[in-house]
Amino acid sequence: MSWFTDWFAATDSEVARWMLQRGVAALFFVAFLSSLNQFPALVGEHGLLPVPEYLAGFHRLRRPSLFRFRYSDRLFRWVCAVGLVVAGLLVVGVPQMGPWWVPLVAFLVLWALYMSIVNVGQTFYGFGWEMLLLEAGFTVAFLGSDQVPPPRPVLILLVWLVFRLEFGAGMIKIRGGAEWRNLTALYYHHETQPMPGPLSRQFHLLPKWMHRSEVVGNHVAQLVVPFFLFFPQPVGSVAAAVVVVTQLWLVLSGNFAWLNWSAIILAFAAMGDSALHAVLPFVPADLSSASWNAASPENTGRMTAWPASGDWSAWVWVAVVLAASLLLLVLSWWPAKNLVSRQQLMNASFNRWQLVNTYGAFGSVTKNRVEIVVEGTLDTVPAEDAEWREYRFRGKPGEPERIPRQWAPYHLRLDWLMWFLPLRTVHEEWFYTFLMKLLNADPAMLRLLREDPFDGERPRWIRARSALYEFSSHAEFRETHQRWVVTPLRVLIRPIGLKDR
Structure with a gap:
């Protein structure tokens, strides 16, 4: 079984796990904070679209939610408070210091709590980055703690998520408005996007040849580069770096909630520690205190003995990861089919748990x-x-x-x-x-x-x-x-x- 454990344990992905867990947890923190400040006024008991009336209109709410049988603004605030505390602990790395099941439970708690909010949020929560955060949170849950090596199957599934996010957005543009095909989309986008940022006007006033270059770069980044995310190192890291750079460009040019930041964080799944250390030498070589870590000189070569003979907890961890990976792999059939469909859906979920979704944005651009x-x-x-x-x-x-x-x-x-x-x-x-x-x-x-x-x-x-x-x-x-x-x-x-x- 040594060949299997050697493949399963992604020893060159310690920084990736560190970034993924803390980054996704930070986005959950922002999401719960945003909800705490806005949800009651928008869809609370006395909101614009009150949740109690929404629930009363259905004999059975098909999507899972803790508010299915009872909603109150007070209960909602408790849900947000728990979400903020758990997310904050994950950001500073407290659950990651314990056994593998502690961060697993923590992320699943965030996933369940936020899904409860999204599923009753109606039109105010009908954005693609809501399901993106839910899927990312569920998948990252299976990255484990510092006591176990980063599992390669989960990292591959996270790369698959980045692929769907980028390639889906690219395909929806090619199949959408003619402005993406004739390279004129960014003549308008910076001005007409939902919420311009401080630099949006400067981006809009760039020469038209630069706007056309932006569109070409976007097509390359979303239609070509995602395939290289699955390649061995250092190609995967280079492709991920392209994703990060293009997403930072979008961060500078507008306000898209946590959509761009999600892509940036998730792109680390394709980055190897060796490539990151070569580009960012200040990144610590050892982010884990676990005894298995091959980055520590005293532990060199010990990975071949992981899991240790009789270490039933580690084998349970392997079984849990494989079961979750199999589930997500099966659920991938529908979004994969959607990617090649002429009637491609944008930001759609194929199951009530909002796992393995299809994504896309701005299939057409508003001109005014x-x-x-x-x-x-x-x-x-x-x-x-x-x-x-x-x-x-x-x-x-x-x-x-x-x-x-x-x-x-x-x-x-x-x-x-x-x-x-x-x-x-x-x-x-x-x-x-x-x-x-x-x-x-x-x-x-x-x-x-x-x-x-x-x-x-x-x-x-x-x-x-x-x-x-x-x-x-x-x-x-x-x-x-x-x-x-x-x-x-x-x-x-x-x-x-x-x-x-």
Whole structure:
């Protein structure tokens, strides 16, 4: 069996495991923190789409959730508190110091708790990076602790996850809008993406030949490079480095919650310690205190004796890893089939546990940025010449002179849903409820905004209109010092008010 244990134990992946476990745990921490701050106002007991009403509409909630039979904001906050504590412990490496089953249980707890939130979060949790975090958390759970070597089957499955994430995104673009095929997609993307960042305008103003080069680089990174992730070292590490660099480019150019950071962290699954030490000599050669670690000089050559004769715990660990790997391998059939399908699905799950999903983003690019502007007035008559004051959002563009902020990996869910409204319709249930909350100056809802123009006072009327937002050119900025050129379009929801006003 020595040949099997030699293959099973990925002795050159200690840094990879260190990064994967702590990185995924850090993303869980951000996800729970984001939910704690926003979930009650959005879908809590008195939210825009209340969870109790959502659950009451189903005789049986098919997707698993701890809130299936009972939901309260207090119970939700306890779930988030537990998630934050467990994620924090994993980030600092406390569970990893114990037996192999301790980090396994810790990550499965994070997976179960966050899945409970996602499965009742409705449209506010309908993003691809939610299922990506769930799948990553479940898979990373089987990387074990410092007491066992990093298991190669799990690392291969994590590389398979990166492959689906990158290649799926590449294929959805090739099959999507013509702008990806004629290399013009980035003429528009930096300006029209859901939530621009501080540097998005600078990216948008790059010469068009650079935008075309960006698209070519994107196609290479997503359609060619992912295959090399499976190659032996150092090719796998080089391919992973390309993934990291391209994802960092996306981090600099926009705000996509933890999507890009997930890809960066998961790419370490394809990196070998020797390659990392060659490029980053400051990375410690020995990140583990375990006796098995071959990186320590006193332990050189001992890996051939792992697991030791009679070490039943290690063999149980091997059996658990193989069982989980077999499960994920079987579940891989459906997303693999989807990748080669002409009717490729984007960000879809094929099972109720949201494991081994299919991913993709921006199959087509919006050509114009239309923003929904929400305004209120204290005037008795809501005429056009009334004093209309605009509500300011944290991440959504507002004032023409304001620099967009960097929020990722933190996720502003309300702002993202506001971006989708012009692409769909403003006549969505949650948006009308949102307007009613503003009419009532609801404190929980106002805390999600950056600025309440009425300082807690209830407006008499409220309306929603549309406006075209375009990045200003260098010449326009020098003249006006405004980063956006804003063109009002039309009123979409005429003034509405409360009967008691």
